[in-house]
Amino acid sequence: MAAQQLRLAGISAIVLDKANRPGGRMATRPFEGALFDYGAQFFTVRHERFAAFQRAWQAKGLVKVWSNGFNNQQDGHPRFIGQAGINAIPAHLAHGIDLRCGVKVSHIIASGNQWTLETDFDETLTADALIVTCPVPQTLALLDFDPIEAERLALEKIEYERCIAVMAILEEPANLPEPGALQMPNAEPISWISDNQRKGISTVANSITIHAGPKFSMDNWEKNAEEVAEKLLTGYKVSAWKLHRWKYSKPSVMHEDRCFVVTAPAPLVLAGDAFGEARIEGAALSGLSAAERLQALL
Ligand SMILES: Cc1cc2nc3c(=O)[nH]c(=O)nc-3n(C[C@H](O)[C@H](O)[C@H](O)COP(=O)(O)OP(=O)(O)OC[C@H]3O[C@@H](n4cnc5c(N)ncnc54)[C@H](O)[C@@H]3O)c2cc1C
8 A cells, every 4th residue: 555655656665575475464365276365354444545445446346345244233334355355455456566575574774864674585675765564563673773762662562462363174064144254353262254155255165264362372372283273173074274373463552643653864654554443444544644654754
């Protein structure tokens, strides 16, 4: 969102991502012929600014309404999904961007009035200005704080919940209520189950995503995958499964502003879902805000 906003303003940006595709927690993957959303499951819209993007994406056939609620409760607020999985949205946003995937930044150092980035391949890049959207604890581990020590405290307060996700293909239907999902906020050990075929993204029957609650995820973080999957798949006949651990799933302690701006020694803006709202819409609005703030500083 930030890079597209800068591109529209005529400012060239390079996007580095350590993963092999863009999107981070808006994650979709194939497994055993099925397709799974295994991070974010849907998005909601509360702000007109984001609604304009949602309408444009919907007009292109990129997103659609999945339901107006879960657990047989229609609250009237649409839940939007990517027609080809949630990752289709960041993949679409990457068009026209100089995106370099598989590049892990290992260190961000102030050098004069620029930022120097070191990568895992011993490559060095310099930038006049930087927007960093990693989960904040990951950003803190990268950043040379010597010139901006005063900023550290506000950022160290930000915390995230963990989430263990299981993708599984069942031999029998999971019998989930309409529209093919069960949402159990604050429940343990499982807080979410969805059927990716009924959601419309997978062609394989009974391809389900399970999210464990934050307590179960924390208590079982170090346990081996087989042991954890067995606990989360109790009662199901399973033909295949895969597990993913989200160390930074959703922010539980956030920063109240849409982004965090450092002006010297060179512009640096921290953004992402920890700034403002802990969801896709919050991350998107934070990205837009970061681009605007940076534009004003350049
Ligand atoms: C299990 C789960 C369920 C969720 N469900 C929902 C939901 O239903 N609805 C909703 O609105 N939100 C949901 N969310 C939250 C939503 O996914 C996030 O709020 C949003 O995607 C955050 O986007 P972001 O850009 O801030 O961060 P991220 O998506 O985390 O992006 C950060 C990026 O930084 C990259 N990166 C990190 N470190 C480095 C490095 N050193 N070098 C280079 N690149 C690096 C990562 O690869 C990643 O691509 C869920 C999240 C999870 C994990």
